[in-house]
Amino acid sequence: xxxxxxxxxxxxxxxxxxxxxxxxxxxxxxxxxxxxxxxxxxxxxxxxxxxxxxxxxxxxxxxxxxxxxxxxxxxxxxxxxxxxxxxxxxxxxxxxxxxxxxxxxxxxxxxxxxxxxxxxxxxxxxxxxxxxxxxxxxxxxxxxxxxxxxxxxxxxxxxxxxxxxxxxxxxxxxxxxxxxxxxxxxxxxxxxxxxxxxxxxxxxxxxxxxxxxxxxxxxxxxxxxxxxxxxxxxxxxxxxxxxxxxxxxxxxxxxxxxxxxxxxxxxxxxxxxxxxxxxxxxxxxxxxx
Amino acid sequence: xxxxxxxxxxxxxxxxxxxxxxxxxxxxxxxxxxxxxxxxxxxxxxxxxxxxxxxxxxxxxxxxxxxxxxxxxxxxxxxxxxxxxxxxxxxxxxxxxxxxxxxxxxxxxxxxxxxxxxxxxxxxxxxxxxxxxxxxxxxxxxxxxxxxxxxxxxxxxxxxxxxxxxxxxxxxxxxxxxxxxxxxxxxxxxxxxxxxxxxxxxxxxxxxxxxxxxxxxxxxxxxxxxxxxxxxxxxxxxxxxxxxxxxxxxxxxxxxxxxxxxxxxxxxxxxxxxxxxxxxxxxxxxxxxxxxxxxxxxxxxxxxxxxxxxxxxxxxxxxxxxxxxxxxxxxxxxxxxxxxxxxxxxxxxxxxxxxxxxxxxxxxxxxxxxxxxxxxxxxxxxxxxxxxxxxxxxxxxxxxxxxxxxxxxxxxxxxxxxxxxxxxxxxxxxxxxxxxxxxxxxxxxxxxxxxxxxxxxxxxxxxxxxxxxxxxxxxxxxxxxxxxxxxxxxxxxxxxxxxxxxx
Numbered sequence: 001x002x003x004x005x006x007x008x009x010x011x012x013x014x015x016x017x018x019x020x021x022x023x024x025x026x027x028x029x030x031x032x033x034x035x036x037x038x039x040x041x042x043x044x045x046x047x048x049x050x051x052x053x054x055x056x057x058x059x060x061x062x063x064x065x066x067x068x069x070x071x072x073x074x075x076x077x078x079x080x081x082x083x084x085x086x087x088x089x090x091x092x093x094x095x096x097x098x099x100x101x102x103x104x105x106x107x108x109x110x111x112x113x114x115x116x117x118x119x120x121x122x123x124x125x126x127x128x129x130x131x132x133x134x135x136x137x138x139x140x141x142x143x144x145x146x147x148x149x150x151x152x153x154x155x156x157x158x159x160x161x162x163x164x165x166x167x168x169x170x171x172x173x174x175x176x177x178x179x180x181x182x183x184x185x186x187x188x189x190x191x192x193x194x195x196x197x198x199x200x201x202x203x204x205x206x207x208x209x210x211x212x213x214x215x216x217x218x219x220x221x222x223x224x225x226x227x228x229x230x231x232x233x234x235x236x237x238x239x240x241x242x243x244x245x246x247x248x249x250x251x252x253x254x255x256x257x258x259x260x261x262x263x264x265x266x267x268x269x270x271x272x273x274x275x276x277x278x279x280x281x282x283x284x285x286x287x288x289x
Numbered sequence: 290x291x292x293x294x295x296x297x298x299x300x301x302x303x304x305x306x307x308x309x310x311x312x313x314x315x316x317x318x319x320x321x322x323x324x325x326x327x328x329x330x331x332x333x334x335x336x337x338x339x340x341x342x343x344x345x346x347x348x349x350x351x352x353x354x355x356x357x358x359x360x361x362x363x364x365x366x367x368x369x370x371x372x373x374x375x376x377x378x379x380x381x382x383x384x385x386x387x388x389x390x391x392x393x394x395x396x397x398x399x400x401x402x403x404x405x406x407x408x409x410x411x412x413x414x415x416x417x418x419x420x421x422x423x424x425x426x427x428x429x430x431x432x433x434x435x436x437x438x439x440x441x442x443x444x445x446x447x448x449x450x451x452x453x454x455x456x457x458x459x460x461x462x463x464x465x466x467x468x469x470x471x472x473x474x475x476x477x478x479x480x481x482x483x484x485x486x487x488x489x490x491x492x493x494x495x496x497x498x499x500x501x502x503x504x505x506x507x508x509x510x511x512x513x514x515x516x517x518x519x520x521x522x523x524x525x526x527x528x529x530x531x532x533x534x535x536x537x538x539x540x541x542x543x544x545x546x547x548x549x550x551x552x553x554x555x556x557x558x559x560x561x562x563x564x565x566x567x568x569x570x571x572x573x574x575x576x577x578x579x580x581x582x583x584x585x586x587x588x589x590x591x592x593x594x595x596x597x598x599x600x601x602x603x604x605x606x607x608x609x610x611x612x613x614x615x616x617x618x619x620x621x622x623x624x625x626x627x628x629x630x631x632x633x634x635x636x637x638x639x640x641x642x643x644x645x646x647x648x649x650x651x652x653x654x655x656x657x658x659x660x661x662x663x664x665x666x667x668x669x670x671x672x673x674x675x676x677x678x679x680x681x682x683x684x685x686x687x688x689x690x691x692x693x694x695x696x697x698x699x700x701x702x703x704x705x706x707x708x709x710x711x712x713x714x715x716x717x718x719x720x721x722x723x724x725x726x727x728x729x730x731x732x733x734x735x736x737x738x739x740x741x742x743x744x745x746x747x748x749x750x751x752x753x754x755x756x757x758x759x760x761x762x763x764x765x766x767x768x769x770x771x772x773x774x775x776x777x778x779x780x781x782x783x784x785x786x787x788x789x790x791x792x
Contacts, residue, residue, distance in 0.1 A: 010314060129685030139698070142691040239691035240758070284728070286688060286698050286753060 090273040095149040098280050105280060112281025115274050119266065120282075128285040134243055134261040139286040142241040144233045145169050147289035151230070153279040157267035160233065165265035170233040176217065177256035186213055191252045194218075197226040197238045198246065321443070322516060322574035324426060325436035325566075329593025338414045339423055347468075350475035354378075357708050360745070367477050373745075380745070382706060385672075391665040398661060402654035404532040406646055408539035408611070409587030412525065418518050419586065421469070421511035422572065428461045436569055462512045463504070470503030516573035519586050526583045535615040536645045540587050542567075542578040542609050545621040545637050549629075553602055559629045560608050566598050567591035567609055577609055605634065616641040675711065675742070676704040679770050679785040687788050693758030695789040701727070701750040701770065705742030712741045713772035713780060715752070719787060722760045723768065727752045740772065754787055764791050 005017040008026055016027045030038075048054060052062040061067070086107055090098060098104040117126070125131050128138030136144060145155045158167040176182040182190065186209075193210030195202040214226075221229055226237030235243055243261070244254050266275060282288075354364035354377055361368060366375040372383045381388050400411055413419060433439045433454045442451055474496050475483060486492045487500075510518055519526060533539065542561075551558025561578070568576045570591060573584045577591045589611065596606040624637035682698040690696055705711055714737040717725040727738035728751045740750055752770070756762055766789075771782040 125684060127682060127684035129688075137685065137688060139685055140688040140690055140696070236691065240689060240693035241691050284751070286696065 087271070087273040090276050091271070093276065095153050095276050095279040095283065098276055099149065099283065108277040108280040109284060111274070112277035112279075115270070115278050116281055119270070120278070123263075128282060132245075134259055136243055136261075137241070138282050140241060141287045141289075142236065142239060143287065143289070144228075144230065144235055144243075146230045147283070147287050149279055149283055149288075152282050152288075153275065155263070156275050156278055156282075157265065159265035159267075160263040161260055162262050162265055165268070168265060169263075170260070171221075172260050173221070173234075173258040174217075175256065175258045178258075181217065182213065182255075186210075187252065187255050190214055190218070190255055191248060194226065194237050194251050194255070195246075195248060198240060200246070202248075319517060320574060322572065323436045323439050323569075324572045324574075324590075325569040325594075326430055327570040327590050327593045327597070329596055331589040331593045335414060335423065335588065335590075339420050342415060342417075342420050343424075347472050350472065350480040356380075360708070361479055363479050363481075365476065366479065369477055379669075380706065382704075388665065388669070391661060391668070395658065395661050395665070398654060398657050401532050402651060402658060404529055405534065405537055405650050405654060408533065408537050409526075409529060409585070412519065412529075412586040413540075413588035416586075418510060418523070419572075419588065421465075421507060422515050424465060425462055425511040425515075426572070428465070429458050432458045432461070459512070462508055466504045466507035466511070467500075469507040470500045470505075473503045474500050516584070516586075519573060520584050526586075530583075532650075534648075534650060535618070536613050536648055538611045538613055538644055539581065540577060540585060540589050540592065540609065541612045541614070541617055542580070543607070543612065543617065543620065543637070544578070545617075545625045546634055547578070547608050557629060560599065560604055560634070562598065562602065564598055566594040570594040581614075612641075613644045616644070673781065674706040675713075675772065675780050676702075676706075677770060677772055677781045677783045678702040678704070679783045681785050681788075687790070689790075690755070690758075694755050694760075695762075696753055696755045697787050697789075699752040699754065699770075699785060701740070701752050702747050703740050703742055703750065703772070704747045706745060708744045710742055710744060711774070712739050713774055714738070715740050716771040716773055717754065717768060718771060718782075719754070719768040720762065720766055722757060723766075723787060724755045724757070725752060726755075737773075756787070756789060761792060762787070762789055764789060 004019065005014050005027075006024075007014055008024075011026060014027050015024045018025055050062060051064045052066055053060065054062065086104075089104060090108060093101070093104060098108050116124075116128070120128075123131065123135045124138055125135070130137030130139075136142075141147070143151065145151055145160075154167075155169055158165045158169060160168055161170040161172070162168050174181055176190070177184060177187045189206045189210035190213045191210070192202040192206035193208075193214050196204075196207040215224070218226075221232050221234035222237055223229060223234075228234050228236030228238075240246070242250065244250055244259050266278070270278075349365050350363065352364035353362050354375070355362055356375070361375060363375065364377050366373075368375065374381045374386075374389070379388075403410055429439070433442055442454060445451060471487070474487070474492075477499070478492075478496060483492060483496070487496065514522070547559045547561030549558050550561040550563040553562045565576075567578070568574075568591075570593070571577070572588060572590065573586060575582050575584045577585065592609045592611070595609040599606050599608055619640045619642070620637035623640040624633045627633040627636055678701070680700040680702070682700070686697075688696045688698070701715075703713075714733045714735070715725070715727060715730075716737055717723065719725075725738070727740065730738040730740060730750060733739050738752075740748065742748055754768065766787040767784060768787045769782050769784045772780045774780050
């Protein structure tokens with residue numbers, strides 16, 4: 001408890017009565033102007049809460065009806081209007097024509113990068129690096145459905161095995177073991193043959209047995225030498241790029257249970273100009289044909 | 290160098306320290322200074338320097354300098370939007386701001402050198418605070434009258450005369466301040482193009498903000514704060530004593546000649562008649578007769594005031610003068626014991642020596658100046674106008690190609706600080722077998738990609754480096770990109786790495 005409140009001779013103010021090793025504290029009130037400012041802020045806050053959305057309750061807007069989204073609306077509109085002439089040109093041109101025009105190409109690469117980050121990077125990774133488990137790398141030279149401007153544009157527009165677009169890419173591969181088409185030892189033989197196609201170590205005897213099975217079951221889609229088929233999205237089996245892993249266990253699993261990667265049909269979600277920009281961007285990632 | 294012997298300082302407002310009474314508040318209220326008008330040699334020099342400084346400040350942005358099409362034609366321009374600094378034939382990019390730093394270092398050493406030779410000439414004559422305060426005081430004097438009239442005016446505030454005169458003064462001050470802030474923005478925008486836009490309200494908010502900022506600071510610092518800027522805000526007075534020694538020319542009162550003070554016709558007194566003319570003209574309100582003081586900005590107006598009084602009394606001028614402390618001590622030693630009069634004067638003046646300008650301190654400053662000038666000149670002559678930045682793709686770190694090869698991608702940024710278009714062949718210095726292609730680039734006859742520059746800008750390229758299948762490489766291989774000009778000379782080389790899977 002403060003006990004010894006005394007008057008300070010220099011300032012004429014009273015002390016708080018507290019003393020610490022001879023140090024006393026002046027009881028200096030807050031300046032008047034400061035207090036009034038403080039009261040003003042309280043009034044301001046109340047007025048604010050009435051005028052603007054301030055309480056974390058859904059549906060409770062301020063009487064002015066102001067929203068942050070609404071406030072930025074005209075700015076967004078203005079930005080869109082500024083981009084519109086360029087977007088119109090991008091819509092009208094083919095991706096190949098865009099890539100040939102430095103101005104359009106520059107715009108498409110910048111816009112495509114953003115659109116890719118927003119829509120594609122979740123599966124295909126930043127820079128199109130792909131991801132394990134069936135998300136193809138877009139920066140390499142191996143394409144399931146082709147790497148020309150037209151092919152990329154078609155794939156983005158219609159997607160893959162999505163069930164929403166009749167023109168979607170890809171057909172389903174049979175589940176050779178699960179559906180009982182091949183017996184377990186036959187699946188093993190085919191696997192050894194597939195490994196031998198890309199020059200990997202394989203059991204020669206098993207591969208020999210597997211060759212006939214491959215010719216019977218796989219050639220229709222994957223080609224005689226496993227060169228793949230872009231019409232169907234059947235991957236090339238003779239190269240070093242493996243979407244679902246190229247070691248024996250992975251290939252065995254693929255033959256047994258099959259994979260069927262899917263991709264949305266972006267043509268239903270994105271502006272044609274953005275699809276064109278994405279096409280040019282993906283084409284430029286390093287694998288464009 | 291001997292120890293400095295400074296006359297003891299007595300400040301009239303300094304409270305006497307006493308143990309009995311509780312300590313007085315540490316806050317000292319400002320005593321308003323009413324500097325009196327003065328004429329003389331120093332004052333003329335100050336006016337001349339003031340006019341030159343202001344002329345420089347206002348005309349430099351108007352000077353034109355042709356740099357070719359699409360380039361600003363203002364000789365001195367800091368273009369924040371484009372990130373370029375133009376100074377006549379010199380143009381620097383933001384990453385070369387060290388040239389500006391070098392210039393500031395030069396300015397600092399130059400300031401040290403000037404101070405050790407001539408005392409606080411910067412403060413007293415050329416500092417913007419001094420120049421604008423001088424200008425503001427001129428306005429104040431023209432409108433409100435000289436010292437006595439101004440003091441009288443302040444005794445009767447809120448009278449008609451007070452309101453009119455004060456109002457007019459502040460209006461003119463604000464006008465000058467606005468012109469100051471207005472000229473400042475001309476250094477950051479094309480002056481000829483900006484001025485009409487500024488007055489028609491079409492300039493950017495940024496421009497109006499900085500105009501307002503510099504108008505406000507000029508008005509406050511030169512109109513209101515004045516000597517307080519020098520005494521309390523500026524760090525320079527605190528450490529300028531370290532540059533001064535007994536051979537520096539400083540504004541001094543020749544106490545050996547002036548003391549004891551007394552009436553002009555009294556017997557046995559020195560030359561100082563204690564008229565306080567030196568105090569009345571002082572812009573910082575100090576008494577030079579108290580000796581060297583931190584508040585003294587070395588403007589020398591007290592010299593003019595005293596010379597005027599001495600001339601009227603038909604005594605030689607120079608009771609207050611630019612003088613070295615060494616000479617002051619020598620005169621004091623020789624003449625201090627003599628009785629006041631012509632003999633003491635002659636004896637004291639006789640023992641003075643020409644100030645020693647060449648001394649260890651000034652030579653060190655001169656050496657440092659020469660060193661920085663040489664370093665900056667060298668850096669400028671060896672300045673690289675072409676730059677090549679190599680940014681390796683991180684996503685993906687590398688790409689495995691269908692034939693088993695490994696590919697890395699790089700973004701190349703080719704900068705050219707010159708106005709022409711150059712073409713360079715790109716060479717890759719890397720282990721044999723690595724293959725370089727640059728997308729959208731032409732090839733030279735030897736098959737190397739050719740990169741072209743953009744005048745005063747940056748071009749961007751995408752380079753793909755591929756290791757064919759079967760090439761055994763460690764996980765990380767250093768590679769170097771070299772730009773080779775038409776004569777086969779390597780203009781720039783930049784290092785990076787080529788990454789692959791663990792072998």
